[in-house]
Amino acid sequence: MLAAMWCNGSVFGIQNACGVLFVSMLKTFGSAEDNQMIFKTAWVSSLSIGMIFFCCPIVSVFTDIFGCRKTATVGAAIGFVGLMSSSFVSSIEPLYFTYGIIFACGCSFAYQPSLVILGYYFKKRLGLVNGIVTAGSSIFTVLLPFFLRVLIDNVGLFHTLRVLCIFMFVLFLAGFTYRPLATSVKEKDSGTKGGNRFPLFSRKFSPPGKIFNFAVFKVTAYAVWAVGIPLALFGYFVPYVHLMKHVNERFQDENNKEVVLMCIGITSGVGRLLFGRIADYVPGVKKVYLQVVSFFFIGLMSMMIPLCSVFGALIAVCLIMGLFDGCFISIMAPTAFELVGAQDVSQAIGFLLGFMSIPMTVGPPIAGLLRDKLDSYNVAFYLSGIPPLVGGAVLCFIPWIHSKKHREVHKTTGEEKTEKMLENQNTPL
Secondary structure, rough: OHHHHHHHHHHHHHHHHHHHHHHHHHHHHHOOOOOOOOHHHHHHHHHHHHHHHHOOOHHHHHHHHHHHHHHHHHHHHHHHHHHHHHHOOOOOOOHHHHHHHHHHHHHHHHHHHHHHHHHOOOOHHHHHHHHHHHHHHHHHHHHHHHHHHHHHHHHHHHHHHHHHHHHHHHHHHHHHHOOOOOOHHHHHHHHOOOOOOOOOOOOOOOOOOHOOHHHHHHHHHHHHHHHHHHHHOOOOOOHHHHHHHHHHHHHOOOOOOOHHHHHHHHHEEEEEEEHHHHHOOOOHHHHHHHHHHHHHHHHHHHHHHHOOOOOOHHHHHHHHHHHHHHHHOOHHHHHHHHHOOOOOHHHHHHHHHHHHHHHHHHHHHHHHHHHHHHHHHHHHHHHHHHHHHHHHHOOOHHHHHHHHHHHHHHHHHHHHHHHHHHHHHHOOO
16 A cells, blocks of 8 residues: 555656646747747657557556556566666656656556556555555645745756656665455456466466456446546546646746645545545445546636635635545546456556546647637636536436346346246246
């Protein structure tokens, strides 16, 4: 649990603090002649967060074939190489590859196994454990903005990136703790008798057609979930990338502007622990209603950011946004387990995160382009609040779809039992 917590912290703490790096990149690589520099720089962070999720379907296959431990440690090593190489660039464009692709792919390979391994070690309190683990990114989101600001002011952007490589090295060591259990669900389902200590390796020689488990999309409730979540996320990452720049423009006289990211991080951690625990008491698929509520408040708070003319009001908005951000994240894995079961959860999460990559990559650059054209972030933040409201409305149908499917299955099973009983009664002695 602690290793997975460090993984969430180091991967998403860096991503969530990208607003500080974003401002530093603008100063380091920007020029007065380039009137689309915000748009270009926004692609670095957007590619990074997008690639983390885009790789997840592939990572889920690697996790099934090679196990959580090998996948996570190799991923952390790749992330280390990408982050280190990012500290030697001389312009913004190479960062698209070193930071946006190599570093992000490594983070993806390290991140998803941290979600999957928990389902094998924890059952009764999985919601609480997921809340604690995902709170790791909140703790890092609270501390990293100030840490990065001090580092950037004293040693510059490039040395700051080299210091962050230490986080990836610790993540490499943490990956070794993901020891597979001999009593895992996969071993039981595959019928092994205890001779294989590493059940997750059982698919190593599977035919290529069976590598990607598209059967999860036959579960209608999961298919709707896999559409609704990405739909809600087109505006989700916009505040993380552009909020610091907006604060620098709107509240120039304020000191410690990084406090807005810290507020999101603090209440996000509280939300993950609180709603993770609440999820343990919410039966079955009804957990998705917690995500519906969270998307409603995330969308509403995004729209309220431009309306804040006082810095204290913006802090209040960030506190509320962070609380429900934590709710959305902590419910992700428990909901996946409820929809598809433990056997298919790895690829179910992988496919979902892959779909999430598209809106999270596209959203921030569009917001940056609107800022470059309109000289204001107001329209960008107003528009970023609409997708969460629409996506949340779609998610409302999932419990109804899931219960309807269950009723059909029970009805079919009951009819089959009745027919079998009648056959037995008609069979001559």
